[in-house]
Amino acid sequence: MSGSSGLNGRSGSRKKNSSKASSQNQSFSSGNGIDVAKEADFSPAQTKPLATLRGRSAHITLGSAYGFGARETNFDVLRLCDMEAGRPAVAGDFMPVTGGMARYFGDGVCCVYFYQPLLVHTIFSGFY
Secondary structure, three states: OOOEEEEOOEEEEEEEOOOOOHHHOEEEEOOOOOEHHHHHHOOHHHOOOHHHOOOOOOOEEEOOOOOOOOEEEOHHHHHHHHHHHHOOOOHHHEEEEOOEEEEEEEOOEEEEEEOOOOOOOOOOOOOO
8 A cells, every 4th residue: 555554553644744853754643533653752751650640540350360369450550551661671671471571670560561462351341
């Protein structure tokens, strides 16, 4: 396809942005109204940590092994996002694990970056 390029599995159109240096003079529109160049200019270091913002929450409920009850991780997800945004990755941070690479952030916090998307059966509900 001429005039379009793949972006996260979607095609988008290129447009010129003269305010940037010539090596960065193209931005991509994702086709859903999001200017990806503006998103790329976002600097997490200039914002408040996610865990300090009121009204913002992200959680995952995990049931991982027989004999262990499901756990809701709320603060941990936000803390991990802050740690990931605040610490540039270096090659020594990563360790190969089955299906991807793991990064340990200290204090018992780690993240696995999978090579392939992990498909799971989920239930989304506001009441249990």
